[in-house]
């Protein structure tokens with residue numbers, strides 16, 4: 001009788017305390033000790049510095065990245081907490097080309113020269129969106145709250161979060177409000193007018209030897225809602241390439257559930273999953289985005305993606321930036337996303353939106369904080385603080401200086417400085433991700449282990465010195481999983497829903513998966529891999545896992561694809577090799593629906609990554625009771641606890657871990673998993689329950705991000 005047909009092995013210790021219970025009372029591992037101390041340190045930063053300094057030009061005058069890290073290493077603890085403060089001196093007017101004289105619009109190219117008049121005009125919406133009017137942030141008490149609901153003037157740039165914040169949605173209502181109430185008009189600074197500039201995001205603090213890493217301060221029990229805008233190149237499920245899309249959606253939902261107002265700005269790709277967008281309508285049809293000394297005409301659409309309020313920016317230009325059928329993979333990707341970043345900022349400015357927090361992600365939107373502080377703050381956009389999340393250090397947006405003129409940042413001599421955007425490896429290049437680190441108020445990456453691997457173990461692909469310089473505003477927060485999407489109890493894409501208390505039903509999904517992929521119905525465990533076929537994911541070991549699994553009496557399922565044609569072709573060849581094998585199936589491509597069924601049907605999931613910033617695959621797999629077999633790196637090391645080799649309590653162990661990136665390493669963990677499945681089914685079942693009980697939702701990371709937002713609002 002096959003194992004599928006009999007009841008799965010019984011639980012070993014149902015009376016054991018659930019890991020969930022324990023975790024609920026423990027802060028997420030991301031939050032390192034010293035939160036209160038760090039908060040206090042930040043609070044003491046009151047002493048102004050006299051001369052104008054850019055966020056970047058404080059510490060390293062040598063110009064050499066290696067020196068930067070060396071310098072930071074010898075500074076005293078005292079100097080590490082040296083105050084950074086407001087810049088009283090008259091700032092330079094950056095982006096000179098942002099104000100050229102106005103010229104005629106060129107209709108066919110969708111370009112026009114930018115002039116001061118155009119810049120000062122508030123953006124008019126195409127229509128009054130009923131959705132905007134219904135927004136909780138449009139409640140009359142907020143709109144009528146006097147100064148609190150006004151877009152701030154330059155002079156009263158906020159110091160206290162939530163007090164002088166522009167009524168979280170002075171924003172959506174602004175175009176209308178501006179028309180009827182001149183007191184609500186944003187008053188941009190006239191050229192030449194001195195601007196008192198808020199402390200730049202981060203003059204880099206010099207690193208104290210052995211200084212504790214930053215950790216979010218404790219949660220404030222009573223808090224005002226925040227207005228948070230995410231600027232992102234991906235959002236699940238409408239524009240998903242990898243984990244970034246899941247993270248943006250899940251984090252936004254969590255923040256809204258905690259009472260904050262969240263909006264997301266995305267490119268309007270032609271390949272968006274439009275079937276997941278509700279109420280899509282043109283909200284603003286005349287957004288002119290400064291670009292290359294002229295301007296590109298854009299339309300901005302609003303819509304709702306499973307309850308999340310989104311704006312989609314559509315440029316009308318011959319460059320056709322977002323009508324390419326896929327999200328990434330073009331020679332001009334840097335220009336495409338630099339344009340998107342400028343367009344998103346211009347949209348915020350023209351629409352009168354002054355969020356408390358702008359949260360941007362990866363190199364694609366790393367120029368947002370640079371533009372905020374170098375272009376929009378001098379124009380009067382003083383309120384927002386920026387949190388920048390790095391999902392992967394491998395892709396940094398290193399590029400030539402052309403992007404500076406295109407975006408209106410100009411001044412190559414200013415930005416080609418090691419303390420600003422100059423690439424640490426290639427002096428001829430600027431590095432967008434580095435700009436994001438230097439100019440943001442806070443930088444996160446997606447697990448504490450990866451945060452330290454990047455800074456201290458050479459995993460930052462050249463940005464290590466920059467992370468050292470900016471270590472006091474840098475930390476790791478493990479991503480959450482959206483349990484309203486990834487939850488076997490309610491997942492509509494499964495054959496049968498199940499939970500930790502009805503584990504036997506998982507085997508209906510195993511049967512359904514086999515049926516769908518035409519695999520034999522037998523007693524074998526199914527070992528799965530879902531993910532991008534990228535060298536980062538450990539291509540050689542994924543391949544080896546396939547052969548090893550078959551040799552050990554298991555079945556193997558792979559779902560993945562690669563933008564690299566030769567890699568894709570290699571796996572297509574492998575697929576053909578196993579076409580007639582009843583124990584293996586390779587699905588080359590992207591298939592969200594099939595992914596759900598694989599997590600539900602698999603017994604074991606392999607994630608043998610070379611490096612892994614966080615990894616959602618193992619977190620999702622755990623929720624579905626598919627035991628993770630992972631390499632001990634990055635977020636995998638932070639989230640998977642080995643069944644046999646660990647100091648953790650038995651009921652906290654949730655998978656198998658190996659260290660060495662080689663076949664023997666993989667076999668040492670995968671072999672134990674398969675052996676346990678066959679020889680100790682009761683133990684295997686207990687392990688499944690442990691994994692399913694873990695809370696890897698957005699609950700804890702959501703709190704961590706709120707703490708970070710509070711922290712940077714209070715600066």
Ligand code: ADP
Nearest residue numbers: 242243531532560589590591592595615616617
């Ligand atoms: P990364 O962000 O490096 O791609 P993560 O583990 O953080 O990796 O997130 C991967 C996400 O993308 C998961 O939700 C996974 O299920 C999904 N995914 C990756 N490849 C595919 C695919 N070919 N088909 C369906 N879903 C995929």
